Amino acid sequence: MIKVSDALMSFRNMVLPEPVFDFWCAELGLLSRRQAAVARAVKVVSETPNTVSIWLKPNANFVGVLPGQHVNVGIEIDGHRFQRSYSVSGVRGRCFRITARKVANGKVSSYLNQYAQRGMRFSLGEVYGDVTVNSFAQKPALFLAGGIGITPIISMLESWSQTMRHQPVQLVYWGKTTQDLVFIERLKNLAQKHSWFELKILETQFLERNADGTPRLLAETSAWFQELKGRLTDFEAFACGSDGFVDQIRERFSPLVNTFQFESFSPLLVAAEAGVPIQVRLTKQNRTVTVPSGVNLLNALERAGVAVSSGCRRGTCNTCSCNKISGITQHQGDRSINEAMASGFKPCTQSALSDISLEM
Known part of the structure; x- marks a missing residue:
């Protein structure tokens, strides 16, 4: 007797249109798609009380990913599709691991921490990131990680192991407490096993404070820092963490190393108070929605029921970019105001100050 799934595969290129083929593959729990890249969760690990790792097995349409890179991952929650960008925290053959730390009001991170399980299906989008395992293959490396910023670094370390x-390779890893640090036991084991790897852990709750109350990540008088900085001239440095973390680290370490690269995972802040109603015209959809002025435009569009493809949500991956036809917008980072038409307009970095039209 022929199985339904076998019959479906036989007619893949002969009969079924792509949407029909993809629909029935999804209904039957198959990873096969005509063109789309999708993945199934094959292992779920609770790393800390608020952090979960998910190993994903992609289908043949996925281009593959290197340790250190990011991948856009989509998931359906309550009938709505959401897409987020995750650093790959591990790679084994074609399978790869993503790690999500629960953040306040984080729709996807909260859902994954509570409901992620084997068999859960994900869509896969763009893979990007120039800092990879190959960037440091033949060079001394200094890694500086703050909190969940460890994710691209652990993938490279495990690959080298x-x-x-x-x-x-020298890793300095900051976290509020050791209980908050992800992969801490795995990192300690790597340090014990490999002579080329040194690990320094710093708990920020015990560090001195800056005037604004943030932890002073690095004291010039620290004995370990004095010893370390004397041998960093030939090192390639990579820092990963929040904006504030990277700013402090870059100021101290950049003059000491050969090159300094960094990535930040901090999302742009959303204004706490909504402003006046703004009309956003979406020309491709032939619809107009109302959003408040002065708030993150991507978030506002999603709240208004608009499905927007997105990934990093901070202007790096270009997944949400579109053409702005008219209107006044403000960049939420440098606060610059733009009244001109713009290609490559990124709603994740902008707020609307007037009625606007987007080619979306």
């Missing part, structure tokens, strides 16, 4: 690496 399977090779005959000779160049030294």
